[in-house]
Structure formats: structure tokens, C-alpha cells
Amino acid sequence: MQPDFVEDLGNGIYAIDTAFQRDHFDAAYLMVENGRAAFIDTGTNHAVPRLLAALASLGLGVEAVDWVIPTHVHLDHAGGVGLLMQSLPNARLLVHPRGARHLIDPKALYLGALAVYGEEEMQRSYGQLRGVPAERVDESFDGQTVSLGGRELLLIDTPGHARHHHCIWDARTRGWFTGDTFGLSYREFDTAAGPWVLPTSTPVQFEPQALKASITRMMSYGPWQMFLTHYSRVGDVGRLAASLHAQIDAMVALALPLKADPERHEKLKLGLSEHYLEELRRHGCALLPERQLELLAMDIELNAQGLAVWLDKRAT
CATH class of the missing domain: 3.60.15.10 (Ribonuclease Z/Hydroxyacylglutathione hydrolase-like)
Incomplete structure (x- = not known):
């Protein structure tokens, strides 16, 4: 068994x-x-x-x-x-x-x-x-x-x-x-x-x-x-691959204007949170937004860190 x-x-x-x-x-x-x-x-x-x-x-x-x-x-x-x-x-x-x-x-x-x-x-x-x-x-x-x-x-x-x-x-x-x-x-x-x-x-x-x-x-x-x-x-x-491509582009578009912003990390987290909530709304997710963000909290933090490191490497 x-x-x-x-x-x-x-x-x-x-x-x-x-x-x-x-x-x-x-x-x-x-x-x-x-x-x-x-x-x-x-x-x-x-x-x-x-x-x-x-x-x-x-x-x-x-x-x-x-x-x-x-x-x-x-x-x-x-x-x-x-x-x-x-x-x-x-x-x-x-x-x-x-x-x-x-x-x-x-x-x-x-x-x-x-x-x-x-x-x-x-x-x-x-x-x-x-x-x-x-x-x-x-x-x-x-x-x-x-x-x-x-x-x-x-x-x-x-x-x-x-x-x-x-x-x-x-x-x-x-x-x-x-x-x-x-x-x-x-x-x-x-x-x-x-x-x-x-x-x-x-x-x-x-x-x-x-x-x-x-x-x-x-x-x-x-x-x-x-x-x-x-x-x-x-x-x-096929649908998921197209979504990944679009979302990677959206992450880049969010990050680029924040390269030198002193509040970059918090703004990246806020932008990612708003992006995911909108994505999930369009997907028809019935979970409360608070629960959605709770499930995604670690990923929002890590994605914000990843974008920041990428931005810093681009600047060098």
C-alpha cells in the first residue's frame, strides 16, 4: 500500500x-x-x-x-x-x-x-x-x-x-x-x-x-x-508557457525603472503582489486576496531579491 x-x-x-x-x-x-x-x-x-x-x-x-x-x-x-x-x-x-x-x-x-x-x-x-x-x-x-x-x-x-x-x-x-x-x-x-x-x-x-x-x-x-x-x-x-513568457517580460518591465530607487525592494514586492493578484483574478481564483498573498509570500520575497540582483549585475 x-x-x-x-x-x-x-x-x-x-x-x-x-x-x-x-x-x-x-x-x-x-x-x-x-x-x-x-x-x-x-x-x-x-x-x-x-x-x-x-x-x-x-x-x-x-x-x-x-x-x-x-x-x-x-x-x-x-x-x-x-x-x-x-x-x-x-x-x-x-x-x-x-x-x-x-x-x-x-x-x-x-x-x-x-x-x-x-x-x-x-x-x-x-x-x-x-x-x-x-x-x-x-x-x-x-x-x-x-x-x-x-x-x-x-x-x-x-x-x-x-x-x-x-x-x-x-x-x-x-x-x-x-x-x-x-x-x-x-x-x-x-x-x-x-x-x-x-x-x-x-x-x-x-x-x-x-x-x-x-x-x-x-x-x-x-x-x-x-x-x-x-x-x-x-x-x-502551451498556455502555461505563453503565460511564463509574458510574466517574465512583466517582471523586467517592473524592475527596470527601479534600478536606483532607494525603496527598490519594497516597491518590487508591491509590484509583484499586484501583478499576481491581477493574474489570479483573471484566472478565476476564488481564494481571498489575503490568502493568495499568504501562499505567495516567500515567492514574492525571493522574486524581488532575484530581480534586484539581476538589476545590479546589469549596472556593472
Whole structure:
């Protein structure tokens, strides 16, 4: 019997709710093919018992896992990699080459997150990061294919949210495992019109034009669905891709006039809040505006930080 935090998406793909921040916020994926398994994104250290329980619920032992593939090394996607790998004797870690060193020695990764979140939040949400022995780490490359029990997966470089980001294409389902490249789509915002999506930046490496190019490249494969980390599977990908492009442009238009404004951060947060409320109104969301902003509070803060860093880099 599968635990209630595991959702069977068909075709050997299972979404695991990692319980990070709130229910249905952060997903890791387990793919199974011919008795072999792979985890795509892991969540944090606190998610590892759930990942192992999901594996066991399918009658698979830890020796069945061949691959652990984080889409990028941000901690809500890869914070649990080191701890998980300690339980998987046969697994290899497949990570973007720009991120590999951070999972081998996560000290810099931890300190970077610590500067953003503070010590109390780091311990509550992430725990102590564990490194992965270098001999168990493979660096991905653009256009790489790997086999899982005879099922071929394609990896492509997808910068924009972060420069250490790749996405994974599964031809069987015509679906991408998108990490943060195809944005965030929380199930609380689903309406009769379908899912709603918003782009996500990062306080370090947000690059709007690169992100748009990555989305365009992913769409060139004719996907039927996207497997998002935040949160789970979405369809109607053509509409969502168009929305992401338009919203990235809107973020840039909001940010550019504020480059030298001493109240830039608060004005960015206000502008993003107004933008999302209008987007959700047009989408037919029935939640009260206060609740909408509550669910989006962390994303508004991080997107404002990401836009600010992008603006400062443009000025240099």
C-alpha cells in the first residue's frame, strides 16, 4: 500500500510530497522501469524517510536505485541528496557540472543559504547537509542520455533560474522534469481554467532572457506535460508557457525603472503582489486576496531579491 504522500502518476512515475514548508508545495519524483529506480529531485534532509518509504511501498530495495538526479542544487531540490545517497549503495549522482562541487562539499551551498534564511530557519527546514563522495558523482552535459532499466532519459542545460540547472526529458510520457525552469504552479490556485503558473527567480543567478530561451527550447520537443517540483504534474503546457513568457517580460518591465530607487525592494514586492493578484483574478481564483498573498509570500520575497540582483549585475 502506498503512503498518502505518494501520488501514482502512471508510466512508472510517482510524485512524493516532501512536506517542505507545507503540503503540496515541494515534490520529489521516483521513476521505476523494469525493477530499476531513479529519484529526480530529493527535497531536503527531512524528506529522505519519505523517499525511502515510497521506494519500499513499491516493493523495491535500496539497491534498485541507479540514479539520483537533482535538477539543480538549491536546497529544496537537492538538500537531501547527500543523506539519501548514504542509503543507496548502487546509485550514482548525476548533477549539472556547475553544481557538482557543491554536492561533493556542500559548505559553500550551506553558507549561501544561511545568508538568505538565517541559522534557525536552516536547521528547521534543511538540517545539516551531507557531502557525496566524488567517485559517486557524474557531471551531466547538454544532450546527454542515460538509461534507467532500458528507458532513455535526455538531459539538457536550462539556465535562467540558475546556471546550474538541467531538465530531464522522458519520451515515454512526452514530459519534462522541470525543476524551477517552468515556474511554480500550486494546486491551491487551480480553477476551471486549469493550473496557474508563475516564474521563479533566485537571489543569485536570475537571467530573464536565458530563462525564456530555456522554456522555448523545452517547448520545441512538443511536451504533453510538465513534472514540476512546485508542484507535481501539469498539462495545458502551451498556455502555461505563453503565460511564463509574458510574466517574465512583466517582471523586467517592473524592475527596470527601479534600478536606483532607494525603496527598490519594497516597491518590487508591491509590484509583484499586484501583478499576481491581477493574474489570479483573471484566472478565476476564488481564494481571498489575503490568502493568495499568504501562499505567495516567500515567492514574492525571493522574486524581488532575484530581480534586484539581476538589476545590479546589469549596472556593472
